[in-house]
Amino acid sequence: MANQKGGVGKTTTSVNLAAALSMHGQRVLVVDLDPQGNASTALATEHRGDVPDVYQVLVDDLPLAEIVKQVPDMPNLYCAPATIDLAGAEIELVSMVAREARLRRALTAFDAMELDYILIDCPPSLGLLTVNALVAADELLIPIQCEYYALEGLGQLLRNVDLVRVHLNPNLNLSTILLTMYDGRTRLASQVADEVRAHFGQTVLNTVIPRSVRVSEAPSYGQSVMTYDPGSSGAMAYMDAAREIAFRGAEV
Numbered sequence: 298m299a300n301q302k303g304g305v306g307k308t309t310t311s312v313n314l315a316a317a318l319s320m321h322g323q324r325v326l327v328v329d330l331d332p333q334g335n336a337s338t339a340l341a342t343e344h345r346g347d348v349p350d351v352y353q354v355l356v357d358d359l360p361l362a363e364i365v366k367q368v369p370d371m372p373n374l375y376c377a378p379a380t381i382d383l384a385g386a387e388i389e390l391v392s393m394v395a396r397e398a399r400l401r402r403a404l405t406a407f408d409a410m411e412l413d414y415i416l417i418d419c420p421p422s423l424g425l426l427t428v429n430a431l432v433a434a435d436e437l438l439i440p441i442q443c444e445y446y447a448l449e450g451l452g453q454l455l456r457n458v459d460l461v462r463v464h465l466n467p468n469l470n471l472s473t474i475l476l477t478m479y480d481g482r483t484r485l486a487s488q489v490a491d492e493v494r495a496h497f498g499q500t501v502l503n504t505v506i507p508r509s510v511r512v513s514e515a516p517s518y519g520q521s522v523m524t525y526d527p528g529s530s531g532a533m534a535y536m537d538a539a540r541e542i543a544f545r546g547a548e549v
């Protein structure tokens with residue numbers, strides 16, 4: 298999940314898609330690649346103090362298996378947490394060998410768990426952490442918030458994706474765009490959605506994630522909305538989005 302714009306729903310989408318897929322028996326790992334550690338918080342995974350984290354994997358070559366934790370009460374869901382240490386990685390990576398491919402290397406060496414999906418939650422920047430995610434991934438999901446300015450900066454993201462594809466990861470595919478925080482009462486939201494669909498066509502999931510208070514409350518209980526309030530509009534939408542993604546994957 299990447300979009301250098303902040304607060305568009307990257308973390309919410311990572312956590313809830315992961316939970317939805319895991320509830321269907323898929324084995325899912327969420328890699329928290331954001332020093333804010335929001336995905337770790339939402340997945341009730343310790344990420345303060347000196348817990349081993351993604352920073353040590355990227356910078357100190359710690360095997361990924363040593364930081365991955367099973368998410369409480371979610372048998373098929375795992376989290377690789379980020380601590381605030383990761384904030385330093387953006388700078389420390391600059392001088393390292395193969396600095397763009399550190400995450401890919403760690404994921405390649407990590408095959409013990411027979412995972413079905415690995416979801417990487419990117420920080421709101423186009424720096425080396427996001428580049429590491431783009432180099433490690435086969436697919437890119439861009440969450441787009443249904444607000445004014447939603448498309449601003451998207452061109453820059455797409456140019457970076459092209460550069461990564463040409464130079465570092467030919468497999469990278471912008472497979473999915475997800476419209477988030479859709480407010481059906483406003484004309485603006487539907488205008489943004491129409492514009493995104495006109496531009497990106499089939500890449501945009503049919504499912505749209507509605508703005509829902511339950512979605513924003515869930516993380517403070519260390520839960521995804523999928524368990525916090527499974528009947529809520531947000532939970533049902535993320536379940537639909539997960540189903541679409543799973544079926545699309547099956548078609549390939």
Ligand SMILES: Nc1ncnc2c1ncn2[C@@H]1O[C@H](COP(=O)(O)OP(=O)(O)OP(=O)(O)O)[C@@H](O)[C@H]1O
Nearest residue numbers: 303304305306307308309421478507508509512513
């Ligand atoms: N569908 C939704 N309905 C209501 N609130 C939402 C919804 N999706 C996300 N939010 C809230 O919007 C805020 C931003 O969402 P989120 O943290 O997922 O974005 P982000 O892109 O990961 O942000 P950052 O760029 O800081 O990492 C959060 O407070 C989240 O709870």
Ligand SMILES: [Mg+2]
Nearest residue numbers: 307308331335
């Ligand atoms: Mg986030």
